[in-house]
Amino acid sequence: MTTMNHTKPGQKSYDDTHWVKEATRVCLSASNGDLEARVLHIDNGSKLAPMLHAINQMLDLTDAFVREAGASLAFASDGMYFRRVLPHGFRGSFERTAATINNATIRMDHDAKELKQAQGERDELVEDIKTAKEVSGLLDQATRDIEQMFAVISDIANRTNMVALNATIEAARVGEAGRGFAVVASEVSKLAQQSTSLTKQIQQNVISIRQVSSQTINSIERILEVLDRQVVQAQEATLNLKDVKAPARAA
Amino acid sequence: MARDWSLTGNERFFDHDEIIVSKTDTKGRITYANEVFQRVALYTEEELLGKSHNIVRHPDMPRCVFKFLWDRISTGHEVFAYVVNRCKNGDYYWVFAHVTPTYNEHGRIVSYHSSRRVPDAGALEQIKPLYRELLDIEQRYRTPREQWEASLPALVGKLESLGLSYDELIFTLCA
């Protein structure tokens, strides 16, 4: 920083060459991005004084504008959008650019609010889908349980059939006296066969239900994966913003 | 040298499209004051350069505002504040000040900068009673430290009761 200039005013009045040198120094540091330098101790008697004051004024406005715009954008990259560039004191391009930045942060504010709402809705959706997955899991388990029962049922049917067969044989052995009993045994055998074929039909249906429910579970898992990826992407976007933020602050 | 605190009660003004600019070193000693500053505060550049910025301090300003200001800028943050300043002749002028640190290429704070605009009249209506309140609290204590230790919580409490951060309060006021 080179604002301090130790010339004692009144002691010595500088010639124009000195002021041209001063003006050049200040303008060069400004063009190098150092907006700190100013011409100090301006001799208002010098005919160059208005020019020197104009240089200072130009730098004051540029400096103030850079600080204002930088602050507003630094806040925005921190996710705070209420920090507007204060337009007072700025004219022309400064004023217009300030308005442009403000429109941008107003827009960002709006988008951020919508994004937040969408995130909330997505979270709710994820919860609903997780519930659906749980319910489908229960359904899947229930059908497995039913399938295990089929084994038992068909075993019973087979055994019933065997019992009926044995009964028919025994009935035949006792001759005429066993005739009525043989009719009952054959009815029992028919019932056992019907029950077996019905069980097979139901088993077929249950297998279909299981296929459908495992497809449902697969679809739900894919949906959850996509939603998870979206959450990760949103988090990464926020992280990236934090990375680019640092130079905005230090500027 | 005894500090001249005499006041005239006269208010001075500057234009809406003007800004009062000053720069200080890290200790708050003035290294630059623009023409508008000199004209409004009635000091020459020579009288200001090298002096502590409290040269324009007005006794109506609560101490905790400056404590807050320095806490913010010395930790690298910008700060906005409504400030009433004292002119050389005892007149006063209100400003809406923006104070920011300036960094060197290594990211270290090397100086401070302030630009001041004409404050919004509506905002001042709300700020004045708040400052009065803070000042009343401070006047019950003797040392500067006791003063801001008592009034700063009142300022913070006020913000909390409004549910706003300091920055949000400032921007709500000037919106």
Ligand SMILES: Cc1cc2nc3c(=O)[nH]c(=O)nc-3n(C[C@H](O)[C@H](O)[C@H](O)COP(=O)(O)O)c2cc1C
């Ligand atoms: C860049 C900059 C600008 C400042 N501008 C003012 C100002 O306009 N008025 C003021 O009273 N204090 C201003 N201060 C704060 C003063 O340094 C000081 O803290 C304040 O006047 C209180 O002084 P005191 O502690 O001696 O009472 C400024 C500080 C900095 C760093």
